[in-house]
Amino acid sequence: xxxxxxxAARGEVPVGAVVSDAxxxxxxxxxxxxxxxxxxxxxxxxxxxxxxxxxxxxxxxAGCTLTVSLExxxxxxxAIAAYRLKTLVFGAYDPKSGAVEHGPRVFSxxxxxxxxxxxxxxxxxxxxxxxxxFFGRLRDA
Amino acid sequence: xxxxxxxAARGEVPVGAVVSDAxxxxxxxxxxxxxxxxxxxxxxxxxxxxxxxxxxxxxxxAGCTLTVSLExxxxxxxAIAAYRLKTLVFGAYDPKSGAVEHGPRVFSxxxxxxxxxxxxxxxxxxxxxxxxxFFGRLRDA
Numbered sequence: 001x002x003x004x005x006x007x008a009a010r011g012e013v014p015v016g017a018v019v020s021d022a023x024x025x026x027x028x029x030x031x032x033x034x035x036x037x038x039x040x041x042x043x044x045x046x047x048x049x050x051x052x053x054x055x056x057x058x059x060x061x062a063g064c065t066l067t068v069s070l071e072x073x074x075x076x077x078x079a080i081a082a083y084r085l086k087t088l089v090f091g092a093y094d095p096k097s098g099a100v101e102h103g104p105r106v107f108s109x110x111x112x113x114x115x116x117x118x119x120x121x122x123x124x125x126x127x128x129x130x131x132x133x134f135f136g137r138l139r140d141a
Numbered sequence: 142x143x144x145x146x147x148x149a150a151r152g153e154v155p156v157g158a159v160v161s162d163a164x165x166x167x168x169x170x171x172x173x174x175x176x177x178x179x180x181x182x183x184x185x186x187x188x189x190x191x192x193x194x195x196x197x198x199x200x201x202x203a204g205c206t207l208t209v210s211l212e213x214x215x216x217x218x219x220a221i222a223a224y225r226l227k228t229l230v231f232g233a234y235d236p237k238s239g240a241v242e243h244g245p246r247v248f249s250x251x252x253x254x255x256x257x258x259x260x261x262x263x264x265x266x267x268x269x270x271x272x273x274x275f276f277g278r279l280r281d282a
Contacts, residue, residue: 040200040223041191050182059181074247075219078240082181082216096252099219103252104245106215111237111244 001123003044004069004130007031014130017044017068019052019061022086027052027064044068045076049083060084069127071098071120077106081114089119091127142264144185145210145271148172155271158185158209160193160202163227168193168205185209186217190224201225210268212239212261218247222255230260232268 003016015032028051033042045068052061065087066080071094080088088100099106100118107115144157156173169192174183186209193202206228207221212235221229229241240247241259248256 034200038198038200039191039194040202040225041187041194041220043223046182050180053180053182057179059175059179061181073219073223074215074240074245075223076216078214078216078219078245079182082184082214084181097254098252099215099245099247103250104215104240104247106240106245109244111239113238 001069001126001130003029003031004127007033007044008130008134011035014134015044015068015070017048017066019048019085020065020067021056022063027055027061041075043073043076045072046079049076049079049085053083062086065089067122069123070094070131071100071102073097074099074104074106077104080116081106081112084114085116087117087119089122091121091123092131093120093124142210142267142271144170144172145268148174148185149271149275152176155275156185156209156211158189158207160189160226161206161208162197163204168196168202182216184214184217186213187220190217190220190226194224203227206230208263210264211235211272212241212243214238215240215245215247218245221257222247222253225255226257228258228260230263232262232264233272234261234265 004014008014012032018029028048030047032044061083067089069091077099145155149155153173159170169189171188173185202224208230210232
């Protein structure tokens, strides 16, 4: 939530992500940075996952948990599978761009190499309110 | 194909990718670098897409074409949508990890924000042979 709020303050769509290890130690945290980096792939999840892998020095994040304020898109869900995370926890559901419980349902296919435990809707109202507030202000601007 | 061959020579799964603009100018090219970078997200497509966006200085790659030797996975297909590429050309089909014509079929959902033109199976036999040769040598090693 802090990363999402900080992203909003920077004019970014407010999404924040944290990667923690099996002991709950935070390995990396990031907010959405698409505008600041001028990079459409700079979603909070991608930034946090890459930083966590770099910190651990390994290719994978087995045993780790990604906690993110919004249901991941196909890119980020695919990255979660590629990094072999143990658990995905997300806040708001995203019927428009989400790819876990909507659309491509990336982890729901027989071909999925890796299927994390998924816990969706955690502090959903707060996470969704941050996004609604951000887009509401954009519309009013 | 050159990037895929170079990746194989480095001990990487041989996949290569090129991003070109509407005039056919190559903006970026990359081979798979998961082993070298110790980063499970360092697929050829992700590296080429990020480099192309950095070169153009914009968030998106509208009008551009990604050409890659293997059907993209969910992460890379999601990135193609995020960057809003005009066209995706790929070589070998990937029934195991592909997410364009298999599994999640990332561009085949009503919720997809962006759906590129997709041309699959270009020089399919050559692209597939590179992969089969690589994995065959791994098995024999």
